Amino acid sequence: MASAPTRVRLSDVAAAAEVSVATASKALNGTGRMTDETRDRVRQAAEALGFRPNAMARALSSQRSLTVGLITNDSYGRFTLPVMSGLSAALVDEGISVLMCNVEDDPDSARRHLDTMLDKQVDGLVVTGRRIDTALPLDLSGVTIPVVYAFTKGPDDAVTLTADDAQGAGLATEWLGSLGRGRLAHVTGPEEFAAARLRAGAFAAVAGPGAPVLHGDWSEAWGHEAVARLWAAGDGPDGIFCGSDQIARGVVDALRERGVDVPGQVSVVGFDNWQIVAAATRPPLTTVDMGLNGIGREAGRLVRALVEGEAVAPGVRRLPCRLVVRGSCGGTPPA
Amino acid sequence: MASAPTRVRLSDVAAAAEVSVATASKALNGTGRMTDETRDRVRQAAEALGFRPNAMARALSSQRSLTVGLITNDSYGRFTLPVMSGLSAALVDEGISVLMCNVEDDPDSARRHLDTMLDKQVDGLVVTGRRIDTALPLDLSGVTIPVVYAFTKGPDDAVTLTADDAQGAGLATEWLGSLGRGRLAHVTGPEEFAAARLRAGAFAAVAGPGAPVLHGDWSEAWGHEAVARLWAAGDGPDGIFCGSDQIARGVVDALRERGVDVPGQVSVVGFDNWQIVAAATRPPLTTVDMGLNGIGREAGRLVRALVEGEAVAPGVRRLPCRLVVRGSCGGTPPA
DNA sequence: CGCCTATGAGAAACCGATTTCCCAGCAAGA
């Protein structure tokens, strides 16, 4: 069979089914009135010809491009790619595609990317980043289409999605407790980060106000340094909850170098479930997974609802985290 | 100023400039014939009204959607996000946007994503992955638009882009030599990987056939294991080129645990310039950067050329790698 | 048996641009 030189159009289907294009359109969209026989005939013709409607044409008249934009400034893709994957998975069955761009931190580039997206008549926008408490260099005030913020800061009256840092931290801390660890410490990132504050707050709520909380940066080096401080005056804690997998890795490495057995003497929990770090740590990290893919899916669901005109209450929605049990704590996952 | 309820259309511009839409269109596109005065008048009207053409409408009549699709199966985004970023940066100034999706390894999902992209009339496709010698679960044989493969396997007669593994490996090995390291070894990934074979081949070409090449997996654990093997019979090499930053990190850690000073006694070079690993290693890794962003840009350039109908010779294009000097080798970057 | 209504289907306008003619008007040449 020769390859079709041009795509099958609705008029081809209409001709094959011996109806007008108007009827064909209505038949395939389930609108209008006609006998079941006619509708079936059109559907079969469409099927036989392998008809796929031209989304451009459809968009032009229906004023719906079936496209949403995803804007990120997370150049490493660590947070963004799972979100994007969930987003497009949630939307593909509605025929919706995702236009994506990375705007780094340059407002001009951001503006250009945004404008080309708006020219393409995207039905909605999802904005995502690498930090929940700072905004992208992007002025969305004039934008009239729905916007959902995921994992980044938006205006107060915006629809925002994020992981439930406090719940995740609670999960981790309780897990340490359930393993019989009674002297807990928390090693996390800079206090300026909302994520760090939320996690620290939840840690304190579970572990008690006496349990030490050490703020530093998000690096492995800080994990080393924190262990040095915790063990400076004799015995350290027997359970350490870390604000990120990188810190946790630094902590575990430092403990090993110090001759402290993990998980024999000390249990360590991380945060992020960043495979590449968590799996390479010896022993592999028990850690909190933020469910980024799920955040992407939910962002898709929400942006679609907004596009459909459904009312969505503004505010921050926190999606629950999940504990992933590996070797750094001892214990086995609860059934 | 009240927010515009509806976008400015070409007809609005035409009315403001007191010409027909046909003339307005020609004026703004630099086509047709008219006095400079008329053209300027239209341009000023467009400027004043903030006119931005509706890309849908333009696409419908010009048969160009100004959109390209990016398909990946790299769920972690480690390779893909830089490529996507370069791609969209290369195209945004032409008004071209990138439709992106992640198809994992599921042919059905791949098919659905591809179909919705084709329905959107993408002008071209860029396919990228996490491995240069395996193909995505995607049948592109019926696709009539241009396709560029980046960092993944395509058909033999396709336009394919990839990093120049051999050149990068040569760079690394020569760097070790230039630092006076004479007993070199190469620790890399599985021999099934073309990337591993290419790098190993280049290493052997520079270091000589006697220099040991150890294949394992791409993990830190393998780095440890390899060091154990290399030092099993007395003194090991004084320079180690690793096939990935993860392996290099394992090697460096193992050397430290063994009391071997890096870079004092042994120099280590990695491959990937994966910030998060390279920077966290103690000392930070000197490593080979594959220029993924540049691969993305070049993919953009090529796909655009193909869309414009320019002839592009099929075959594999290898883009040069770059050595990033940090602390794991000693030495300072060449001026 | 005739009028009224419900029903199935098509004609045509429309979405917002691009592009192909076509025409009016003016200057130059006969």
Place this chain on the structure above:
DNA sequence: TCTTGCTGGGAAATCGGTTTCTCATAGGCG
């Protein structure tokens, strides 16, 4: 003065669908 030849600009078709009307027909009812 009358043609010829450009020129600037506009009318209208087109891209491929959606949607609103309109209309012919058939059946129900009095």
